[in-house]
Amino acid sequence: MDNSPIPLMSLQSVSKGFYSKSSKIEILDTSSFDIYKGETIAIVGASGIGKSTVLNIIGTLDRPDSGKIFFQENDLLLLGDEKLAYFRNSKLGFVFQFHYLLQGFSALENVMMPGLIAHKNKKTIERSALNMLERVGLLSRVSHRVEDLSGGEQQRVALARALVMKPKILLADEPTGNLDQKNSRSVHELIDELNKEIGMTVIVVTHNNELASMMNRTVTIMDGKIIPV
Numbered sequence: 001m002d003n004s005p006i007p008l009m010s011l012q013s014v015s016k017g018f019y020s021k022s023s024k025i026e027i028l029d030t031s032s033f034d035i036y037k038g039e040t041i042a043i044v045g046a047s048g049i050g051k052s053t054v055l056n057i058i059g060t061l062d063r064p065d066s067g068k069i070f071f072q073e074n075d076l077l078l079l080g081d082e083k084l085a086y087f088r089n090s091k092l093g094f095v096f097q098f099h100y101l102l103q104g105f106s107a108l109e110n111v112m113m114p115g116l117i118a119h120k121n122k123k124t125i126e127r128s129a130l131n132m133l134e135r136v137g138l139l140s141r142v143s144h145r146v147e148d149l150s151g152g153e154q155q156r157v158a159l160a161r162a163l164v165m166k167p168k169i170l171l172a173d174e175p176t177g178n179l180d181q182k183n184s185r186s187v188h189e190l191i192d193e194l195n196k197e198i199g200m201t202v203i204v205v206t207h208n209n210e211l212a213s214m215m216n217r218t219v220t221i222m223d224g225k226i227i228p229v
């Protein structure tokens with residue numbers, strides 16, 4: 001009997017390339033890549049090797065040219081746009097180096113947004129958002145418009161927004177790229193706490209050695225394959 005655990009997410013025979021002028025550049029051509037519940041993975045490697053491409057494919061922000069992407073037993077590439085958007089909003093949390101917060105809205109409104117999109121009860125989502133803003137040390141800034149916050153504060157708002165729905169998987173692309181050491185460390189600690197607290201899987205693209213060393217395993221991309229470092 002096969003007792004191996006079932007992956008939370010699995011990329012199977014996934015390939016992706018981009019056209020540049022007349023030629024096509026192959027970025028990814030991987031036989032399989034399995035991600036298990038609760039594990040933490042760092043994706044590292046040289047600039048342009050395809051780290052963000054992998055993250056975007058896992059996050060269903062970009063479609064591969066071929067292959068299948070399973071979340072548990074569901075083939076995500078068979079879902080229509082609406083179902084895929086629901087999947088992303090309810091199961092995944094994203095943090096990017098450039099945080100893409102909604103300008104003109106307060107920190108609290110930004111963090112409440114995923115819950116409002118998912119039609120959660122407004123009071124419940126407000127409580128969760130305030131709790132998450134407290135955890136990132138921003139309780140005194142909840143009513144400030146995000147453009148009035150410092151870069152480090154904005155990044156912490158983005159992290160609170162990514163975590164407020166308690167995602168199954170956090171996908172982070174250079175989440176501390178713009179932060180000083182103190183802010184980087186508090187972001188690292190919060191990611192670690194949520195991993196332990198709710199078994200959140202974490203996949204992070206990073207050049208930050210400290211963050212990479214906190215992950216259970218590190219992979220890179222070579223000849224289109226995702227391989228252990």
Ligand SMILES: Nc1ncnc2c1ncn2[C@@H]1O[C@H](COP(=O)(O)OP(=O)(O)OP(=O)(O)O)[C@@H](O)[C@H]1O
Pocket residue numbers: 018019027045046047048049050051052053054
């Ligand atoms: N939409 C696109 N159209 C054309 N080429 C693209 C596109 N997105 C990425 N690429 C190319 O694919 C390659 C991999 O890009 P990707 O952003 O995944 O690399 P990366 O490893 O994350 O790089 P970095 O560390 O510099 O962010 C690069 O050569 C990039 O120019």
